[in-house]
Amino acid sequence: MLCLSAEGLLPKIDYAIFADTGWEPGAVYSHLDRLENDIAGPADIPTVRVSTGNIRDDALNPNHRFASMPLHILNQDGRPGMARRQCTSEYKIKPIKKKVRDLIGYPFPKRIPSGVYVEQWVGISTDEFHRAKDSDVAYMRNRHPLIVDMNWSRADCLRYLKARGLGQTPKSSCLGCPYHGNAQWRHIRDTSPEEWQDVVAFDTAIRTGSARANANGTPLLGQAFLHRARVPLDEAPIDRVTAHELAQRQLELVDEEDLEQGDLDGCSPWSCRSGSPVQADYDQAA
Template identity: 70%
Template sequence: MTDAAPAPVLRVLSLGAGVQSTTLLVLAAAGELPRLDYAIFADTGWEPAAVYQHLDRVEKEIARPAVIPILRVSSGNIRDDALDPRHRFASMPLHILNRDGSPGMTRRQCTSEYKSKPIKKQIRSLLGYPYPARIPRDVFVEQWIGISTDEFHRAKDADVRYMRNRFPLIEAGLTRDDCLRILTEHGFASTPKSACLGCPYHGNAQWRAIRDGSPAEWADVVAFDHAIRAGNARANADGNRLLGQAFLHRSRLPLDQAPIDRPTAQERRARQLPLIEAHELEDGEPDGCSPWACRSGASTQEKFGLTA
C-alpha cells in the first residue's frame, strides 16, 4: 500500500479579472468547483479603468459573499517605471523599427516582473515561508489558472515546487464561449479583457475601444507611446539607447497615426493582407495578460539595434 499524495496547503486562483479567471471565481463561489482559499490579482498599476471596476464588482458581489478573499498585489506601476530613469525597468515587448527599416521587438520581461513575481511573493507569505526561506518539498499551493480548452496549449506547469498549477476549465471541457455564457447567466456579460492599458499586443479593435470609449485613457497611451520612442528611460540613462525607434502599435507608427480603423475589403486587398493576418491585426489575442500564459507566448527577442 502506497502513501497518499500530499495535499495542497491552500487552493488559490490567479485572478486576472478577465473572462476565464472570472468564470473560475464564479463557479467556485457557486459551489460548482471546490472552494477557493484566496484569489490573487497582480496589479500592474496601469490596467484599464474597466478592469478595476469589474474587479471591484466581482469582489463585492461574488467573492465576499462566498468568503473568498481577493488579495491585490503589485511590484509597482509599469507606466511610471518605464519613464523613470532611476528605476530598473522590466522591458515591455515594444515594436521596434530599426534604422535600416527592419522590424524587431524588445524582450518581454514585464509579465514576470509585474505579474508572476508579486504573486509568488504573496504565496510564499501565505505559506509562512517568505523569501529566502526554504519551503519543504511537501508544502505547496494548488493554483488555478484560467485557460479554456481552445487554448489548452498555453497550459504549463509552475516553475517552482511550492506552486502546482491546475486548469479546471480544461478539466471541465469548457471553451471561452462556454465561459462567456456562464458569465452572462450570472450578470457579467461585460467582463473586459485584462491587459495593461498600453499593451503592445492589443489588436486594432482594442485600440479603437480605448480611443472611442475613453478619451482620457487614449490621451494617456498616446502620450506614453510618444515618450518611449527611444526605449525605456533607464536604458537611455545607462547609455543603452536604441539605434531605432520603439512603438506600441505593430505598424511601427505613432499610435495616434497608426491604421487602427477596421480596413474595408478593398483596403485589405490593396494592402495585400491575408485574411488571417487581417484578423490578427483587428482582434489581437482573444484573452488578456496571464501571469502564466502571456499572450506573447515564449519570451523572445527579435533583432533590434542598440548603441555600443
C-alpha cells in the same frame, strides 16, 4: 473560476490573487471591485491584490530599472524587431509568487520544505489547451479547472458569465500593451478619450527606449512603438479590420455571442498572449 467556486460548481478556493501592473483600464478596476463585493465577499473568499509598482511610471522614471515591454522596434537599417518581454515576469509572476510564499508561511529567502505546495488554478479554456503548462517551481502546482473539471471552451465561459450578469467582463491587460490588436486600440480611443491620450503620450515618450537607458547615455538603437505598424500610435492604421478579427467575428456569430472588441486573450501571468513561455522564479530574480 471565482464565480464557479463561489457557486459551489468548483471546490472553494482559499484565495483569489490579482496581480496589478498599475496600468490597467479603469473598467478592469471597476470590475474587480464588483467581483470582490458581489461574488468573493458573500462566498467568504479572500481577494488579494499584489503589485511591484506601476509599469508606466517605471518605464518613464530615469531612476527605476525598466522591465522590458515587448515593444515593436524599427531598427536603424529599417528592419523590424521586438524588444524582450520581461513585464509579465516582473509585474505579475514575481508578486504572485512572493504572496504565495507569504501565505504558506515561507517568505523569501526562507526555504520551503519538500512536499509543501499550493494548487494554483489557471483559467485556460479548451480552445487554448496548448497553453496549459506546469509551474516552474515546486511549491506551486498548476491546475486548469476549465479544461479538467468543466471541459469548457471560451464560448462556454462567455455564456456562463452573460447568464450571471457579467457579460461585459473586460479583459485584463495593460492599457499600452504592444500585443493589442487594432480592435483594442479602437476600443480605447472610442470609449475612453483620457486613456487614449495616456497611451498616445506613452508611445511618444518611449520612442528612444526607457528613461533610465537614456539617462545612462544608452538610448535605443532604433525606435520603439506600441503599434505593430511601427508608426506613432495616433497615426497607426487602427481602423483597418484584420483578417484575424473578421474571422473571429464570424466565429462569435456562429456561437451567438455578442461581438467583443480586442484580441481573445487577456494578459494572464501563465498564458501571456505572446504565446512564448515565461520562466521567472521569484527565488532567483534580482
